[in-house]
Structure formats: C-alpha cells, structure tokens
Amino acid sequence: MRFLSSLLWAALLFKQVLGEYGMAHFSEWGNTKGKDYCIFFNSQWARLPQDLSKAARLQTYDLTTSVLCSPSDVPEGGFPNSIPMVMRGNCTFYEKVRLAQMNGAKGLLIVSKDRLTPPSGNKSQYEEIGIPVALLSYKDMLDISKTFGEKRQVAMYAPNEPVVDYNMVLIFLMAVGTVAVGGYWAGSRDIKKRYMKHKRDDGAEKQDEEIVDVTPIMICVFVVMCCSMLVLLYYFYDQLVYMTIATFCLASAVGLYSCLWPFVRRIPFGKCRIPENNLPYCHKRPQVRMLILSAFCIGVSVTWGVFRNEDQWAWILQDALGIAFCLYMLKTIRLPTFKACTLLLVVLFVYDVFFVFITPLLTESGESIMVEVAAGPSDSSTHEKLPMVLKVPRLNSSPLVLCDRPFSLLGFGDILVPGLLVAYCHRFDILMQTSRIYFLACTVGYGIGLLITFVALALMQMGQPALLYLVPCTLLTSLAVALWRKELPLFWTGSGFVPPPIVMEQINCTQTPGPSTDEPQSNPEPPDSETTNQSEEEPPPPAQVEVPHLTDASTS
Structure with a gap:
C-alpha cells in the first residue's frame, strides 16, 4: 500500500x-x-x-x-x-x-x-x-x-479537464458484460457437452465443442511469447502492426461466427446442404446458412480492416469484433484447476506491472513499453493503432481532447485473463450445485477491480496496468468464498462432492448352456477348486468409485 x-x-x-x-x-x-x-x-x-x-x-x-x-x-x-x-x-x-x-x-x-x-x-x-x-x-x-x-x-x-469521462461507463459495461456472459456461457456449455457427447449433428458442431485445457507449461510458454511480442512491437512497430491487424481480422471473424451460430442454427431456413464438390472447406457439404453466416462475419471483419482509421464510427465495429473474439476465447480455453488460475493470473500480474511501471526506467524516452504499444508510438510512420483493445472515444467537450489520447482503451488481456477465472468459478458452481455463488462473487470482484482501475487512472493521469487491480480483486474474492464454504481443497484441485458415476461389471443372467450331447467330452479338466470357492463364497467386487475432477466429471 x-x-x-x-x-x-x-x-x-x-x-x-x-x-x-x-x-x-x-x-x-x-x-x-x-x-x-x-x-x-x-x-x-x-x-x-x-x-x-x-x-x-x-x-x-x-x-x-x-x-x-x-x-x-x-x-x-x-x-x-x-x-x-x-x-x-x-x-x-x-x-x-x-x-x-x-x-x-x-x-x-x-x-x-x-x-x-x-x-x-x-x-x-x-x-x-x-x-x-x-x-x-x-x-x-x-x-x-x-x-x-x-x-x-x-x-x-489552459482549460481544466474533467477528471472522469463518461466513456468509462461504456467500457465498464462492455468489459463486465463480456466477462459475465463469457464465464456463464463457458461453464454452461462445458457441462452441457458432457451430457451430449453422443449427439453431434455435423462436423461444424464437433469443431465448435473443442476445448483447450491449459497446463503450467502452456502458461509459461504463453507469457514468454507475450513478452517477446511486446518487445518486438516496441522496436519494430511499423513492420509488425499490419501483421497484428491481419491476425485480428481473421480471429475476430472466427469469434463472431462462433457467437452468432447458436442463434442462426435456430432459424428453420437454409438447412439444405450444398452439392458435392472438391472445393476447400466445402467438401463436407456445409449447410447454406453456415456459408451465409461465414460470408457475413468475414464481411464485417474486412469492413473494419478497410475503414479502421475512421475514428467517428470504426471503433464500434472494433469493439463488437473484440467482444466476439473474447467470448470465443473464453469458451474455448479452459483452466482445469484454481491452482492453474492462480498461476496464470499471478504471472500476468507481474508481467503487466513490469511493462507499465518498470520499463520507463529502462527505455531512453522514459515511456512505458505497454502504454506506447497499446496507444501506438507517437513517432510511428504508419500512424496505425493495435486493434487488441476495446476503445471508446472521449465524450467530454474539453478542448484538451486534442492533446490527450482521444480514446480510452482497455486491453483484451484485462478481459480474458480474469474471465478465465470467472468461467472456472461457474463450472465449479455447477459441479458443486452452489447456486452460482462463486460465479457471482468473482464477477462482482472483477467489477470492483475495474472501478479501482478507473479511479487510479483519474488520480494518476497515466496509463495503468489493469491487472494490478483486477487480479487481487478476483483471486481474493474467489479464495474468500472457498474458505467461507470450507471447500478450498476441492476448489484448488477442481474436485467436488458429486454423486460419482458407478461403473459395474456386466452380469450375465442367462443360464450357461451345458456341453453338447452330440459330441462326447474328452477328459474335461476339473475346475480350479480355489477359483470355485472364491466365486461361491465371496460377494462380487464393489462398484468402482472415483472422485471426479472438474474437467472430467459429469453431474447427475
């Protein structure tokens, strides 16, 4: 403090x-x-x-x-x-x-x-x-x-600038809404998938159900890649910014398709499939409505890519695509235990603080690497901005908007990283049948952390590492609920007291036919007396009971 x-x-x-x-x-x-x-x-x-x-x-x-x-x-x-x-x-x-x-x-x-x-x-x-x-x-x-x-x-x-801008309200609603909807959707979809493993309509839904479980090694590799990419963008911004824009266009189109498909497949039209062909991605004969939705998502992404520098309205498309991308990632990436959640959030907490507060002491210009890359270097010849942020223009009428950055920004990482913990809490709620108390508490903790971030931004008048406030609020809130309910060991490992699936050997109730009378038996071996006594005197083995893991168990 x-x-x-x-x-x-x-x-x-x-x-x-x-x-x-x-x-x-x-x-x-x-x-x-x-x-x-x-x-x-x-x-x-x-x-x-x-x-x-x-x-x-x-x-x-x-x-x-x-x-x-x-x-x-x-x-x-x-x-x-x-x-x-x-x-x-x-x-x-x-x-x-x-x-x-x-x-x-x-x-x-x-x-x-x-x-x-x-x-x-x-x-x-x-x-x-x-x-x-x-x-x-x-x-x-x-x-x-x-x-x-x-x-x-x-x-x-030198006019006075308002301390707080109304665009913070929009960013707050978008961020908290994305975390809440993404966490709820990811948890509900994960549990529903366990009941419907045998029901798959087509290849598209198979692909839609793919989930990536994050391991500690994956977390370390991810953080190293983030650090390397951030440093490369700082020194080679003009060369890498277009690659980042192209990657965002592709990823956001996939995310938008993933978010809209559950609604489109309820429409009773366009279920017919295209004729047999050898075209790439079409040889499995997808439905017509799938192709129409794909064309729409690609069109929205390309439209943003072409008009991305139109400050008056292009930010609306960027935010819509960014929210769809975050929702897609939240339902695709899964943290299997609270231990993995803690490791990811703590490592990225250190990463965020280092690149915002420590790097100004290491750079020649005295500027934060994180803030410079997120807002775009002032000396960039391309004048392009990275799209991996939610952005809302300033809504106050102060002329100082010309001096300060005209947009307020919130990085996707500040939504995705705590959102993965919120999704884990919702899955644990369903597993433990706790009326979503973990999910609600973690979501409220995220909202409080975001409000603290805005207050710090208004007081310090400089870019803030949002994870500095979001990580403690979400982690400590989830930990407090687990301690209060005396479920910390289960919450830490992802296990819960749920009626486990009973696995029993199949019992054959039909009478075993005797030897055939047509052919004489030749010196049959007498049965093993030890085996015979065991089968007659001992009861059948008990059912195999396993304590389910959060990523493997199903509810009854």
Whole structure:
C-alpha cells in the first residue's frame, strides 16, 4: 500500500512540476473564430488563463527559420507585443525565452519535430522570466501555415479537464458484460457437452465443442511469447502492426461466427446442404446458412480492416469484433484447476506491472513499453493503432481532447485473463450445485477491480496496468468464498462432492448352456477348486468409485 501511495504522489508531483497541456487558439487577425492546437507548457515560467475569453489575443511572428539562440537571430525591431514561433534546438529553453522577453515578446512558441517535452529550467530562471513558453508540434505548425495567412493571432490558455469521462461507463459495461456472459456461457456449455457427447449433428458442431485445457507449461510458454511480442512491437512497430491487424481480422471473424451460430442454427431456413464438390472447406457439404453466416462475419471483419482509421464510427465495429473474439476465447480455453488460475493470473500480474511501471526506467524516452504499444508510438510512420483493445472515444467537450489520447482503451488481456477465472468459478458452481455463488462473487470482484482501475487512472493521469487491480480483486474474492464454504481443497484441485458415476461389471443372467450331447467330452479338466470357492463364497467386487475432477466429471 505504501508503494502505491508513493507512486501516486510521484505521478502527481511529476505532472505538477514538469509540464501541463494547454491550447493555442489560432485565428485570422481580427476574427474570433479559429482552431485550437495542443501545446505543452510549464506553469513555473508563467501561468496561462483557464478560459479562452480571458486570454490575450496577440499577433504571431513566424521565425521558424531560426532557433533564436543568439542576438543575431532577433529581427530588427524585435517582437513588440507579439508571440514569436521559433524552432527547437542548439540552446536551452531559458536562452530562447530570455532573448524573446528582452525583445518585447509576450510569449514564446517553440516548434518541435520530436516528442513534446516540458520546457524546464531552474528556480532562478523561473523567477527571471515572466512570459509563457510552450512547445508546439511541427505537424501543427505546418497546418497553421496552411490554414491561416501571414496575419494571424494566437491566444494561449489552459482549460481544466474533467477528471472522469463518461466513456468509462461504456467500457465498464462492455468489459463486465463480456466477462459475465463469457464465464456463464463457458461453464454452461462445458457441462452441457458432457451430457451430449453422443449427439453431434455435423462436423461444424464437433469443431465448435473443442476445448483447450491449459497446463503450467502452456502458461509459461504463453507469457514468454507475450513478452517477446511486446518487445518486438516496441522496436519494430511499423513492420509488425499490419501483421497484428491481419491476425485480428481473421480471429475476430472466427469469434463472431462462433457467437452468432447458436442463434442462426435456430432459424428453420437454409438447412439444405450444398452439392458435392472438391472445393476447400466445402467438401463436407456445409449447410447454406453456415456459408451465409461465414460470408457475413468475414464481411464485417474486412469492413473494419478497410475503414479502421475512421475514428467517428470504426471503433464500434472494433469493439463488437473484440467482444466476439473474447467470448470465443473464453469458451474455448479452459483452466482445469484454481491452482492453474492462480498461476496464470499471478504471472500476468507481474508481467503487466513490469511493462507499465518498470520499463520507463529502462527505455531512453522514459515511456512505458505497454502504454506506447497499446496507444501506438507517437513517432510511428504508419500512424496505425493495435486493434487488441476495446476503445471508446472521449465524450467530454474539453478542448484538451486534442492533446490527450482521444480514446480510452482497455486491453483484451484485462478481459480474458480474469474471465478465465470467472468461467472456472461457474463450472465449479455447477459441479458443486452452489447456486452460482462463486460465479457471482468473482464477477462482482472483477467489477470492483475495474472501478479501482478507473479511479487510479483519474488520480494518476497515466496509463495503468489493469491487472494490478483486477487480479487481487478476483483471486481474493474467489479464495474468500472457498474458505467461507470450507471447500478450498476441492476448489484448488477442481474436485467436488458429486454423486460419482458407478461403473459395474456386466452380469450375465442367462443360464450357461451345458456341453453338447452330440459330441462326447474328452477328459474335461476339473475346475480350479480355489477359483470355485472364491466365486461361491465371496460377494462380487464393489462398484468402482472415483472422485471426479472438474474437467472430467459429469453431474447427475
């Protein structure tokens, strides 16, 4: 707890001392309507007003051909009552702003081709300077030159941003709903499968019932692959992002088909099969409705792939495909014991914390590898984003949306990893006939963990490893229920007190025919007296009773 408190105070201090986001409102001279651009400033040089109406509108002086590091860079007459725009480089921020202030400037905009960093200085320099200084991106500078003429004015201000955005409500409902539906579906489907092993209509349903039991070795291999892929994406993002997009399109189409097929097969139309053929994937003569559903799912996935960068509506398709993918994975992957659940969640807990909180200390830019990859590196030439997240656009009206990331994100791993534990709890509930108390408790624990994640995000104003809060809430909740019900040994190993299947040897009640009278017997061997006595005196062996395992037992 002390560690988390230290991180919280460090994050708040970092934000307060080093830099803040603000807005630069450009417009034509004499015109109040214009366009906002993001700036990064340090309030210790000079503070900015919070309201645009209270900000002074001053003429800009385009000096982007210079870095303003020596008096020779200052034009004749200086910058009286104006805000010069200069390039970054060759000298300190203090030297630039000091030259600007000495020559009559009322502020300074430094254009940066690199990442926006806070214009820092020391305490004596802060006391000497009385004009605001801020960084503006080179891309925005080009747009300003293209949009506005030479006579343009700028007003710099720093509006307050709402602490919580309403899009968090949508992400919360989607995440908790996916975990609850996926866990319930996986548990119910797993138990139903045990009763209907002998009923299989066609090859498609056989494939639909395939389940992968996760072993400790598989967990270790999976975590190593996750670490390797994350590091590769960090260093080779532009080369691997398209491969990830293609993989998502394929996997989400399969997941969407798997989620819609239970509903489509209830439709009484399209049951006829296609004629015999040698086409790939069609030689088993699938039903017409299966082909129509496959075409629909592929069409939705391809549509997203083509229009994935349309921020106004493409996020809806991405979230729908992502939810379908998560549901498919939750009903396909099965953790057989609570021991396996604990191992998976604890290992990924460490993985998430390391790549969010520790990697900033190891990277040159000081940025988290996890956050950089999830949101897309700012210096990426492709400007593509990884699709393995639920994303909802900001719903508040603050102009600072231009500065901060315009979407709130939640990774699929933050849904799938706790969701596998929720699915295990539901299977255990059915096995133990406990009225789904484990399932409900674990689902509520997931919701509480997600709320804590949102609170930490609002307080720290930085990307959070959601598993840092989700893993303790779900694991400890499930463990508490097992201790309360005194079922921890059974919950840990996946065994339960359920009437086991009775396996008995078949008893032949018909009379054994005697030897044939047509052919004489030749010296028959006398029966073994020990065997005869045992069969006459001892009762038949008892029924074979086995304590069922969660992944093997069936309910009666």
